[in-house]
Amino acid sequence: GESVGLHLPTLSVQEGDNSIINCAYSNSASDYFIWYKQESGKGPQFIIDIRSNMDKRQGQRVTVLLNKTVKHLSLQIAATQPGDSAVYFCAGISGYSTLTFGKGTMLLVSP
Amino acid sequence: DAGVTQSPTHLIKTRGQQVTLRCSPISGHKSVSWYQQVLGQGPQFIFQYYEKEERGRGNFPDRFSARQFPNYSSELNVNALLLGDSALYLCASSLGQGQETQYFGPGTRLLVL
Numbered sequence: 001g002e003s004v005g006l007h008l009p010t011l012s013v014q015e016g017d018n019s020i021i022n023c024a025y026s027n028s029a030s031d032y033f034i035w036y037k038q039e040s041g042k043g044p045q046f047i048i049d050i051r052s053n054m055d056k057r058q059g060q061r062v063t064v065l066l067n068k069t070v071k072h073l074s075l076q077i078a079a080t081q082p083g084d085s086a087v088y089f090c091a092g093i094s095g096y097s098t099l100t101f102g103k104g105t106m107l108l109v110s111p
Numbered sequence: 112d113a114g115v116t117q118s119p120t121h122l123i124k125t126r127g128q129q130v131t132l133r134c135s136p137i138s139g140h141k142s143v144s145w146y147q148q149v150l151g152q153g154p155q156f157i158f159q160y161y162e163k164e165e166r167g168r169g170n171f172p173d174r175f176s177a178r179q180f181p182n183y184s185s186e187l188n189v190n191a192l193l194l195g196d197s198a199l200y201l202c203a204s205s206l207g208q209g210q211e212t213q214y215f216g217p218g219t220r221l222l223v224l
Contacts, residue, residue, distance in 0.1 A: 032210045043115075043201050043215035044154065089153050093210045096166050097142065099203075101153030 012108045019080045021105045023073040023090035030092035034099070035064060035075045039086045047075070047088075077107075085109045113138070115204050115216035123222045124192050132187045132219045136204030142166070143185040144213060145177055146201040154201055160185055161207045189221075197223045 013019050025033070031052035036044035048059045050066050050073075057064050063076040073090050087106050091099040116135045124130050136143050142161040146154035159167035160179035179185045183204075189196055199220050203213035 034212060036215075041217075043217045046212055046214060049212055091153075096159060096161070096207075097144070097205055097210055097213055098156050098159060098167050098169075099144075099146070099154070099213060100156070103151075104153055 009103070010106045010108065012110065013080050015080060015082060015109055015111050017080050019075075019077040019084070019107060019109075021075045021077075021088050021090075021107065023075075023102055025071050025073065025090075025092050030094055030100075032093040033064075033066065033073055034091045034093070035062075035073075036089045036091060036101075037084075037086045038089065038104070044089060080107075080109050082109045082111055115202055115214055117200075117202050117216040117219050119219060120217065121220045121222075123224065125224050126192055126194060128192050128223075129188065129190045130192060130221060132189075132200050132202075132221075133184065134187070134202030134204075134216060135184045136202075137214055140204035140206055140214075141183055142205045142207030143179055143183065144203045144205070145185070145187045146203065146215075147171070148199040148201055148218070150198075157187070192223045194223050197221060 034049045035047040037047050038044045048064050050057045050064045061078045065074045087104040089101050089104045091101045118133045144159040145157040148154040156169035157171050158177040163179045174190045177187045199218040201218045202216045205211050205213045
């Protein structure tokens, strides 16, 4: 079955730096990916999504890159702020929007 | 507009008991999915419902069941609770029109003693 995993469990950055969170997926049949942010005690919050016919998508301060050749996703956060501190998950979609999540990366932003 | 709502927010049960968790989707969304999130891990898919019909099921025992009502709200039931069922139970809703974003509620934190 599909698995979606992350390379780094914890990422510590300084406020104002750019952050890059990486994710690998194993099921090449997945053609839709979503990044979620989860703060302590809350449900996952949608950040940005990307379909497999794209290799880049930009949002407000965030960019997702998709490399289908090596089955790799990344989330770039520009000018990271303390409020960005959270656990970030990538999730691949299969079937009728069934999400498969990785373990998550904790982003710690120091002022 | 209100997002996905879940009740209760917290729950404490003992082994062997039964629990019912509730979810109301975003207005206009017809699909509801349930996920279990154990501390330190990503959410694991349990069920997906669309128009009151089960559309998908994850690798969970038959002690887990769910249903969806005509107003698209949903309940997750877990029987014969085990200590390992302690987790955050998340509900997510989507339009139900194919591969699309799911929006999550705040979750119900279940502790089994």
